[in-house]
Amino acid sequence: MKEIMQVKNISKEYGKKGVKTRVLNNVSLEIYEGDFIAIMGPSGAGKSTLLNLLSTIDKPTHGSILMEGVDITKIKNDKLSNIRKKHIGFIFQDYNLLDNMTLMDNIALPLSINGKNPKQIVEKVKQLADLFGIKEHLEKYPYQLSGGQKQRGAAARALISDPDIVFADEPTGALDSKSSKELLMSLKKINEQKNATILMVTHDAFSASYAKQVYLLKDGEISCKLNAGDSRKEFYDRILQLMASLGGE
Template identity: 40%
Template sequence: MLQVKNLSKTYGDEIKYKALKALNLTVEDGEFIGIMGPSGSGKSTFLNLLATIDQPTSGTIELNGKNPNELNQEAIAKFRRRELGFVFQNFNLMPTLTVEENIVLPLTLDGEKISVMKKKLSRLSEQLGIAPLLKKRIAEISGGQAQRAAVARAMIHQPQLLLADEPTGNLDTKSSKDVMKLLQQLNKREKATILMVTHDPLAASYCQRIVFIKDGQLIGEIRQMNGQKQFYNEIMVNLAKIEGVENEF
């Protein structure tokens, strides 16, 4: 459903910095993929390109056969709003709105009927365990609850692809596990396709596949084959190799 071909991104005019170098990746419908690598490896750049927040220097991104970078600004905004869902480390919720108002915001912007919004909101809030929070303001709920609300907002319009950028970065251990179980549940039950950038090996162990990026290049990947605990251990070993510290253990 997602095809990335020879994707490159270079910043600067006189002094050029290649953030991504001819990266290729195929994502099948319903996959849950983690993107990992050292700081400055190109993970966030890659996610920004997928999110159409930035444009590639060369190469293509196709989501179900559509290349958003061939669209005009108005069409790109509509593509981003309808085809993609976003979950951020800092939640990016509107503090002046209630949880309910935050969740339905994408549908409000699209002019959806109130009856349709209420139906989708009811189903999703029950599924994600946040129905009792809908009338509360963002300041009145915990970080874990806020991230659940952010996931609900990202999924309310049933996007083709959910992009998560360090979704557990500001959460404690229990809240992190709760959010990752939630994403895993959405992936398995709703067949949501998810790409997640993370530094956290435990969060990554909830994925089906991990793609490793270093110096702007895809340098390898592993798949979960023998359960989450074994996958966590494999992730740790691969991160140690990538960081060049495997001989210190």
């Protein structure tokens, strides 16, 4: 099994000397190809900070993050942007689709920028759009789409370049329950059928129950890890129980 990322004892502190706040404390985990990981925890547990560190948006105070044996915490910004472009996909809460482009062009954008063959681009967009259930909306503009359709389009765009890992930051946060379920089912399908590697930060136990593993953060540390069983409903119940025991949101 290919290792995508190895996180070794990372800590993150904010503030000046003498008045420092430690948000993460010696967090370690390994991410393998085909993983679908949800990071959960109470407010202030360090979920967003961990996502920012792993996705190269921020750098840890201590520790290392290895991708293909290279410590990405030691790489300079110009090379980091290249790593983001080639190896990392992002799904944000607020879609970030361009209003003056069709959904087709929005999804195709990462490949178009890299000068890929137009016919191959169209074929790949249609294939992904089919998996996300938005094929019939490809000629529409974002203002003509529902929130759920826009978010599935954003997810397809994040995956169009076949990144090594996709980071999803509260991807269902702005969606209603039906749209959330459609997005999560699509992410689960893409994980199972395309072996896509996904790390999702969420406060929502329902969303987390679609993942294969759930890491619970508390006070900046990994409190425990849950592995999914055969039943998503049973996994959801276990997550709820654990969050309750941690005094979750």
